[in-house]
Amino acid sequence: MQLLSIHTIPLRYEIHCEPARLEMKDASAQPVASAKTQSPKLTQHLAQSQIQMDGYEMRKAFGLLNNTDFAKSRADDGVQNIQDVTQNNVDVGKQLSHIEKGVTISDIVKQKALQQPTYVTVFLPNGGTKISWTPAQAENQYDAGSTSYDWETNRPEYTYIPGSFSMKITQWPRVEIEYLGGFSYVPPSANPDYEEEITAE
Known part of the structure; x- marks a missing residue:
């Protein structure tokens, strides 16, 4: 008779694995150019x-x-007037120094009075007009213009999402043992279900 029932319950678990990935934003964005033109x-x-x-x-x-x-x-x-007066005084002084030779003051004064001034003939105007002529000038400055482009490129944004691994245990392993037999009572009368046997005489 089998008295024990033994059951083995295995380990149960769930595994969730997500691989790593690289996400790119605005992958379809095109470069934009702005042009500046100077006429x-x-x-x-x-x-x-x-x-x-x-x-x-x-x-x-x-x-x-x-x-x-x-x-x-x-x-x-x-300056010329001072020189003339000085020269005149020198000449008069020289003449006065010869009074002993019969030169008198009246003779000196008379000589000065009869002295004729010096004249210079000048034709006026003696200077002409200076004429200068500057010809007309024309200066042309040509700017051919220009066109410049400013490119604006949208660089895509990359987002790296690492992989993940998770394990969930849904059932732990165990061993269940069930006793199939009954209890042994000593003395037998200790069993609650004990019934005394009555023998007939």
Whole structure:
């Protein structure tokens, strides 16, 4: 008679495995170009012809001086006047030093009075007009224009998703032992189901 019932329950588990993958965003985006165009341009600078007439030398002959020449002329006249007066005084002094030779003061004064001034013949105006001429000029500057492109490329974004591995145990292994026999009572009368046997005489 078999008294024990032994059952072995194996281990049960679930495995979930997801491989690694690489995801790319905006893979269909196309590059975009923005163009900047500068139109051709022609720039022209014109300078008119000019005639310059300088009549200062002619005006200078009539005594119409500018400030610089006027100051220089007055200074030269002052120096010349001082030299003339000095020379005159020297000459008079020399003549007075010969009084013993019969020269009298009245003779000196008379000589000075009869002295004729020096004249210089000058034809006015003695200076002409300076004429200068600048021809007309035309300067052309041509800009051929340009076109520039600015490319904007959208770089795709990559996202790396690592793989995953998971295991779930749904049933742990075990051994179940079931006793199929009954209990042994000593003495037998200790069994709750014990019934005493009655023998007939």
